[in-house]
Amino acid sequence: xxxxxxxxxxxxxxxxxxxxxxxxxxxxxxxxxxxxxxxxxxxxxxxxxxxxxxxxxxxxxxxxxxxxxxxxxxxxxxxxxxxxxxxxxxxxxxxxxxxxxxxxxxxxxxxxxxxxxxxxxxxxxxxxxxxxxxxxxxxxxxxxxxxxxxxxxxxxxxxxxxxxxxxxxxxxxxxxxxxxxxxxxxxxxxxxxxxxxxxxxxxxxxxxxxxxxxxxxxxxxxxxxxxxxxxxxxxxxxxxxxxxxxxxxxxxxxxxxxxxxxxxxxxxxxxxxxxxxxxxxxxxxxxxxxxxxxxxxxxxxxxxxxxxxxxxxxxxxxxxxxxxxxxxxxxxxxxxxxxxxxxxxxxxxxxxxxxxxxxxxxxxxxxxxxxxxxxxxxxxxxxxxxxxxxxxx
Amino acid sequence: xxxxxxxxxxxxxxxxxxxxxxxxxxxxxxxxxxxxxxxxxxxxxxxxxxxxxxxxxxxxxxxxxxxxxxxxxxxxxxxxxxxxxxxxxxxxxxxxxxxxxxxxxxxxxxxxxxxxxxxxxxxxxxxxxxxxxxxxxxxxxxxxxxxxxxxxxxxxxxxxxxxxxxxxxxxxxxxxxxxxxxxxxxxxxxxxxxxxxxxxxxxxxxxxxxxxxxxxxxxxxxxxxxxxxxxxxxxxxxxxxxxxxxxxxxxxxxxxxxxxxxxxxxxxxxxxxxxxxxxxxxxxxxxxxxxxxxxxxxxxxxxxxxxxxxxxxxxxxxxxxxxxxxxxxxxxxxxxxxxxxxxxxxxxxxxxxxxxxxxxxxxxxxxxxxxxxxxxxxxxxxxxxxxxxxxxx
Numbered sequence: 004x005x006x007x008x009x010x011x012x013x014x015x016x017x018x019x020x021x022x023x024x025x026x027x028x029x030x031x032x033x034x035x036x037x038x039x040x041x042x043x044x045x046x047x048x049x050x051x052x053x054x055x056x057x058x059x060x061x062x063x064x065x066x067x068x069x070x071x072x073x074x075x076x077x078x079x080x081x082x083x084x085x086x087x088x089x090x091x092x093x094x095x096x097x098x099x100x101x102x103x104x105x106x107x108x109x110x111x112x113x114x115x116x117x118x119x120x121x122x123x124x125x126x127x128x129x130x131x132x133x134x135x136x137x138x139x140x141x142x143x144x145x146x147x148x149x150x151x152x153x154x155x156x157x158x159x160x161x162x163x164x165x166x167x168x169x170x171x172x173x174x175x176x177x178x179x180x181x182x183x184x185x186x187x188x189x190x191x192x193x194x195x196x197x198x199x200x201x202x203x204x205x206x207x208x209x210x211x212x213x214x215x216x217x218x219x220x221x222x223x224x225x226x227x228x229x230x231x232x233x234x235x236x237x238x239x240x241x242x243x244x245x246x247x248x249x250x251x252x253x254x255x256x257x258x259x260x261x262x263x264x265x266x267x268x269x270x271x272x273x274x275x276x277x278x279x280x281x282x283x284x285x286x287x288x289x290x291x292x293x294x295x296x297x298x299x300x301x302x303x304x305x306x307x308x309x310x311x312x313x314x315x316x317x318x319x320x321x322x323x324x325x326x327x328x329x330x331x332x333x334x335x336x337x338x339x340x341x342x343x344x345x346x347x348x349x350x351x352x353x354x355x356x357x358x359x360x361x362x363x364x365x366x367x368x369x370x371x372x373x374x375x376x377x378x379x380x381x382x383x384x385x386x387x388x389x390x391x392x393x394x395x396x
Numbered sequence: 397x398x399x400x401x402x403x404x405x406x407x408x409x410x411x412x413x414x415x416x417x418x419x420x421x422x423x424x425x426x427x428x429x430x431x432x433x434x435x436x437x438x439x440x441x442x443x444x445x446x447x448x449x450x451x452x453x454x455x456x457x458x459x460x461x462x463x464x465x466x467x468x469x470x471x472x473x474x475x476x477x478x479x480x481x482x483x484x485x486x487x488x489x490x491x492x493x494x495x496x497x498x499x500x501x502x503x504x505x506x507x508x509x510x511x512x513x514x515x516x517x518x519x520x521x522x523x524x525x526x527x528x529x530x531x532x533x534x535x536x537x538x539x540x541x542x543x544x545x546x547x548x549x550x551x552x553x554x555x556x557x558x559x560x561x562x563x564x565x566x567x568x569x570x571x572x573x574x575x576x577x578x579x580x581x582x583x584x585x586x587x588x589x590x591x592x593x594x595x596x597x598x599x600x601x602x603x604x605x606x607x608x609x610x611x612x613x614x615x616x617x618x619x620x621x622x623x624x625x626x627x628x629x630x631x632x633x634x635x636x637x638x639x640x641x642x643x644x645x646x647x648x649x650x651x652x653x654x655x656x657x658x659x660x661x662x663x664x665x666x667x668x669x670x671x672x673x674x675x676x677x678x679x680x681x682x683x684x685x686x687x688x689x690x691x692x693x694x695x696x697x698x699x700x701x702x703x704x705x706x707x708x709x710x711x712x713x714x715x716x717x718x719x720x721x722x723x724x725x726x727x728x729x730x731x732x733x734x735x736x737x738x739x740x741x742x743x744x745x746x747x748x749x750x751x752x753x754x755x756x757x758x759x760x761x762x763x764x765x766x767x768x769x770x771x772x773x774x775x776x777x778x779x780x781x782x783x784x785x786x787x788x789x
Contacts, residue, residue, distance in 0.1 A: 013777075015453070019453065019455065020457070023458055027456050028453075028456075048459075048490070048491075048492065049449070049452050049455050049491045050455070051448050051452040051775070051777055052448045052492075055444050055445045059443075059444040060412065060421075061412050061414070062418070062420065062421050062441075062442050063412065063415060063418050063421075064414040064416045065596070066418070066441075066442055093597070096597060096650070097418070097442070099441065099495065100442075100449070100492045100493040203458070204489060233653075233655065234489075235653050238658075257489070257490075262626065262628035262629055262630075263628055265631075266630065266659070270663065378453075378777060379778055382773075382774070383773070383774040384444055384771060385408075385772055389444075
């Protein structure tokens, strides 16, 4: 097959708040190859900037638009996808946004290849089975402990025995204030629930400030503390990990190259490595991280806060790893993220979730939703129209 | 002062080749503050994508446009610039292109503050003097050894006793072919010249392939081997450094966060850390890297392949470090990079170069050049005009 077209669809809610809620907009990618083959992917990234990185004029030999490495290329095997990943990495070396753009395209290439062969992506990755995972409901902390308690109770009522609470007021007031939220989350989840805490890089590189929260996290029985520090702060991660034998560290969603995830494992000593296929360069690089994690005895977990298309993509890299058994499930996405696909991943009777046994990623984008939430983009450079949102879906 | 406007000027040569020559286009930034104060900076980055990162609609609380953290802010002291850097880092956490955009803006804020106070930026950074540096002529390898020889002779004839040769065919054929280029460069520079070799990430993470070039680099008396690996490949750097006691490793131009440069020093064991102020987030983060390098006994060097505005900016962070005495000098830039400023940094009688003793960065952009090389950009999202190139300079 030959890659003939890559189309981008920018979708957004009517109002975008300042919450740390990544489901408020989306950049959907459609790849069309010869023979009428189609695949879909999703970038977890600023839509306008990611589109610009695909169409921008060349700056020099290794600051080329992502499109230069994709359009017209051959796609017949997983090795072709790896070849294109290497090409993008080299030819767009100095274009910082490139991995975020490429992530959605790469995902669509896997979807297309899987659909063309009638095989799920996880089988193309070499897995024999799609192992069911225990999904944790991922929600934001409330503005106060009472709200956090209610959100935890809701998650439990909806059948989730594991819950992640993130961002909100944590790290902005005292360690004691944070402790009240951790306890509220534990109370709402129940004594047998799996409690996960995500603080969204709030401590920068300040190991002491993060360490001050450890006793309360231990008291609440949290399994992990997620993203205490910036995406590149491997030394701070390593220092905190050495002081926290009970509560493991988790991180990795900010990785836009598999080497960043490796450093977080090898130098940052995280217990859980969390990869977003919409940022790290797609499914292939995420699989490489899963392999490295398995070798190191670190647990791979998906990072997903958007649609079920992104969810399916992010489950593929560790679908066959039976010992890596929990997965993130965006429990309260905005309507756009829910409406984006016609079908959804459903939990089984035991409440577990698995990458679907269906061709490609197994999800069908809904043209009506694409029209409803679509945002028109037009980019002109030097009088030439470089991008215009597709008129038809 | 209050930051009132940030204007972007996209300049380009009429034809952009696939050479690894970053001087073929430029993104100039002008910041205007209350009281009519103006400062200039330059992003070393894809112009269209970097503009988009400044104006893009918000995706969520930590995927905001860079402009959100800048416009309307107070600017009176260097601490204000550091405060805005931290704000951009947090609020644009999930916008990958943000550091490249912010780099040019940050540079312009230093220029503005220096002009307003009548002080050079290096003095605002705490340095008492601007130490003269030995500039090395930075050129590309020729297509064949004879061309490389001629370029080396030209550099020497133009008074450069130090020369860097980069990219071109190196790493694409055999180690023996590369050896011929290294010897040609040495011959052209003369036996007393300082020979530097830059291979532009050609070996990915392949330590053996890079190590195969070490004997020829030693035989040619190269001082450093630059960028053998990808920007995140700290472990590969460390492994090669352990095998190369004579030829030191150099790298860091790909760093878009000061932590990346720290890792290259601490884990990658480079002997020279090369920072581009147009990528790492500007002058403040580059100064933090210079401080770290000095503590670790590693030599700081600027990375500059564009205009003299960018050159002045990249000299500031280590202007006062007398022991860090060589600097990169773009010896063969395209006309656009030369024409972009009305004045230029000149070498003294001894052939040395220093950050200018003039307010701000000490360079004056040329409005005629901005008009001559200007490329019009227009970005519309949802029917709203988010960016249009300024009509007037």
